[in-house]
Amino acid sequence: xxxxxxxxxxxxxxxxxxxxxxxxxxxxxxxxxxxxxxxxxxxxxxxxxxxxxxxxxxxxxxxxxxxxxxxxxxxxxxxxxxxxxxxxxxxxxxxxxxxxxxxxxxxxxxxxxxxxxxxxxxxxxxxxxxxxxxxxxxxxxxxxxxxxxxxxxxxxxxxxxxxxxxxxxxxxxxxxxxxxxxxxxxxxxxxxxxxxxxxxxxxxxxxxxxxxxxxxxxxxxxxxxxxxxxxxxxxxxxxxxxxxxxxxxxxxxxxxxxxxxxxxxxxxxxxxxxxxxxxxxxxxxxxxxxxxxxxxxxxxxxxxxxxxxxxxxxxxxxxxxxxxxxxxxxxxxxxxxxxxxxxxxxxxxxxxxxxxxxxxxxxxxxxxxxxxxxxxxxxxxxxxxxxxxxxxxxxxxxxxxxxxxxxxxxxxxxxxxxxxxxxx
Amino acid sequence: xxxxxxxxxxxxxxxxxxxxxxxxxxxxxxxxxxxxxxxxxxxxxxxxxxxxxxxxxxxxxxxxxxxxxxxxxxxxxxxxxxxxxxxxxxxxxxxxxxxxxxxxxxxxxxxxxxxxxxxxxxxxxxxxxxxxxxxxxxxxxxxxxxxxxxxxxxxxxxxxxxxxxxxxxxxxxxxxxxxxxxxxxxxxxxxxxxxxxxxxxxxxxxxxxxxxxxxxxxxxxxxxxxxxxxxxxxxxxxxxxxxxxxxxxxxxxxxxxx
Numbered sequence: 123x124x125x126x127x128x129x130x131x132x133x134x135x136x137x138x139x140x141x142x143x144x145x146x147x148x149x150x151x152x153x154x155x156x157x158x159x160x161x162x163x164x165x166x167x168x169x170x171x172x173x174x175x176x177x178x179x180x181x182x183x184x185x186x187x188x189x190x191x192x193x194x195x196x197x198x199x200x201x202x203x204x205x206x207x208x209x210x211x212x213x214x215x216x217x218x219x220x221x222x223x224x225x226x227x228x229x230x231x232x233x234x235x236x237x238x239x240x241x242x243x244x245x246x247x248x249x250x251x252x253x254x255x256x257x258x259x260x261x262x263x264x265x266x267x268x269x270x271x272x273x274x275x276x277x278x279x280x281x282x283x284x285x286x287x288x289x290x291x292x293x294x295x296x297x298x299x300x301x302x303x304x305x306x307x308x309x310x311x312x313x314x315x316x317x318x319x320x321x322x323x324x325x326x327x328x329x330x331x332x333x334x335x336x337x338x339x340x341x342x343x344x345x346x347x348x349x350x351x352x353x354x355x356x357x358x359x360x361x362x363x364x365x366x367x368x369x370x371x372x373x374x375x376x377x378x379x380x381x382x383x384x385x386x387x388x389x390x391x392x393x394x395x396x397x398x399x400x401x402x403x404x405x406x407x408x409x410x411x412x413x414x415x416x417x418x419x420x421x422x423x424x425x426x427x428x429x430x431x432x433x434x435x436x437x438x439x440x441x442x443x444x445x446x447x448x449x450x451x452x453x454x455x456x457x458x459x460x461x462x463x464x465x466x467x468x469x470x471x472x473x474x475x476x477x478x479x480x481x482x483x484x485x486x487x488x489x490x491x492x493x494x495x496x497x498x499x500x501x502x503x504x505x506x507x508x509x510x511x512x513x514x515x516x517x518x519x520x521x522x523x524x525x526x527x528x529x530x531x532x533x534x535x536x537x538x539x540x541x542x543x544x545x546x
Numbered sequence: 547x548x549x550x551x552x553x554x555x556x557x558x559x560x561x562x563x564x565x566x567x568x569x570x571x572x573x574x575x576x577x578x579x580x581x582x583x584x585x586x587x588x589x590x591x592x593x594x595x596x597x598x599x600x601x602x603x604x605x606x607x608x609x610x611x612x613x614x615x616x617x618x619x620x621x622x623x624x625x626x627x628x629x630x631x632x633x634x635x636x637x638x639x640x641x642x643x644x645x646x647x648x649x650x651x652x653x654x655x656x657x658x659x660x661x662x663x664x665x666x667x668x669x670x671x672x673x674x675x676x677x678x679x680x681x682x683x684x685x686x687x688x689x690x691x692x693x694x695x696x697x698x699x700x701x702x703x704x705x706x707x708x709x710x711x712x713x714x715x716x717x718x719x720x721x722x723x724x725x726x727x728x729x730x731x732x733x734x735x736x737x738x739x740x741x742x743x744x745x746x747x748x749x750x751x752x753x754x755x756x757x758x759x760x761x762x763x764x765x766x767x768x769x770x771x772x773x774x775x776x777x778x779x780x781x782x783x784x785x786x787x788x789x790x791x792x793x794x795x796x797x798x799x800x801x802x803x804x
Contacts, residue, residue, distance in 0.1 A: 298689060395768070
């Protein structure tokens with residue numbers, strides 16, 4: 123077991139531009155990449171998460187650099203030169219990997235801290251991995267743990283409140299501008315997690331049409347289907363702006379995609395119909411100067427935060443609390459992982475047997491006062507002989523080198539059978 | 547009598563109980579009507595000649611223009627702004643002389659209620675547009691600055707204010723045009739010429755052009771929002787000047803109310 127490690131490789135919106143992320147070989151579907159992962163030599167358990175903001179792979183594998191190399195190759199396919207991978211890819215091992223996964227599941231690593239979509243995506247990714255029989259005892263435990271950590275963070279901190287209230291604030295602002303939202307058109311630029319949430323709120327308010335503009339049309343189509351909308355490519359952005367009333371932008375583009383000088387002529391064609399831009403991308407998608415145009419209202423994520431009056435320090439405080447929970451849970455998981463290896467299990471097993479022997483001997487010997495010291499010693503010897511003979515088989519089963527691949531399973535089984543379950 | 551209104555309006559300002567406020571305003575409207583009728587019976591002519599009468603009539607028109615508007619559209623808390631305007635108007639009316647002057651011979655015509663009435667009612671609609679414009683500017687400023695103060699939750703949406711602007715403007719403009727035309731016909735009868743560049747006439751024309759430009763821009767170039775609101779405010783300033791400024795500052799044959 124000590125030779126196995128948890129390995130997490132991934133790219134996300136912080137490290138990798140959207141253009142690169144979209145070219146990743148594993149971007150589409152789950153079955154194929156999971157199958158490919160499983161066939162990598164030395165990889166015992168694997169799991170893949172793919173959302174619009176991140177692609178992450180977690181594997182339990184034997185320690186060697188070749189595995190990392192193989193996974194990276196699989197992740198990037200042929201689209202990125204090997205030398206460039208370092209710029210985008212992050213690799214976490216063991217504790218760090220666990221920590222990162224918890225950060226993701228609690229949405230502390232999300233574009234919008236506190237959004238709840240990620241947990242659903244994580245669960246779906248896990249379901250795929252489980253169905254493909256890619257997960258084993260370690261990943262099963264790890265992923266289930268990541269769900270409970272997310273729930274714990276959600277219930278013990280206020281971190282989720284801000285994300286929900288942001289989309290609520292967006293709706294309130296839209297109502298102040300347009301009165302009613304009926305017969306209004308919504309344009310989503312980029313198919314991000316938060317955009318989806320905000321759009322959901324807007325559709326609940328009777329918005330008539332949803333258009334999704336995205337670089338990759340297939341993603342746009344997926345999202346559009348959810349809202350009975352239409353999908354367009356980013357090239358059609360300007361013509362779509364002529365009809366949209368509410369625009370939610372959340373692309374992962376590194377630069378501003380819509381400038382003041384682009385929107386000005388559009389306002390003319392719109393005959394100055396008011397337009398409400400919501401920029402929830404980090405970094406920003408929309409030129410802050412758009413707000414200077416008349417009948418254009420631009421709110422970015424910080425503005426929305428201000429609207430809901432959750433000031434930054436309060437938000438940070440919640441994030442710190444959440445981070446503490448993540449650290450705590452990472453430590454707990456580490457303890458469990460340590461327990462999983464063979465040697466501590468054997469030690470624990472022996473200790474348990476010794477404790478039982480000691481307790482029983484004391485009880486028996488106290489009633490047999492007439493025994494000589496030699497006789498007492500003989501009885502003690504017999505007790506320890508029985509326990510060690512009883513333990514011999516389970517211990518050699520654990521130590522058996524021939525089926526080392528199933529160490530985790532064996533350890534789990536023995537721990538459960540002998541009641542060596544940790545309190546957690 | 548008007549003093550009773552002030553009290554009622556003032557309470558209305560304080561209270562946010564909507565239905566009660568609306569009822570008080572309605573009562574005030576009825577009372578104003580009665581007051582004007584009473585004055586009509588007292589003087590024997592339509593009471594739109596003296597300063598006091600004009601203001602009361604103006605307030606009356608604003609009240610009924612608002613109530614008629616209210617009947618078709620809902621604009622949140624518009625009433626509060628209107629009643630503030632009414633309060634100021636009636637305060638002015640109370641301050642102005644209540645004495646009944648004998649009607650100058652030039653005004654003894656049935657054109658008086660037609661011309662003056664239509665003009666003042668058109669001003670009332672412009673007053674509504676003005677109030678809407680002020681509200682729009684307040685609300686728009688909050689939305690643009692992203693700092694939400696006292697007004698944000700209390701003011702209606704920009705869109706409804708903009709609609710209000712367009713409707714009041716359209717109605718007011720038609721009436722304003724009619725007012726000028728009837729005035730011109732009456733002038734032909736009373737003074738022998740349709741138009742003689744009297745300061746009041748000139749300023750009415752300036753006001754008319756201001757509103758005409760605004761309407762033209764709104765329907766051709768899509769002027770709306772802030773620009774329309776600012777125009778409504780400027781237009782109303784011009785209305786006020788035509789109504790009072792000209793009389794006090796410029797004089798001319800049209801100045802009857804002293």
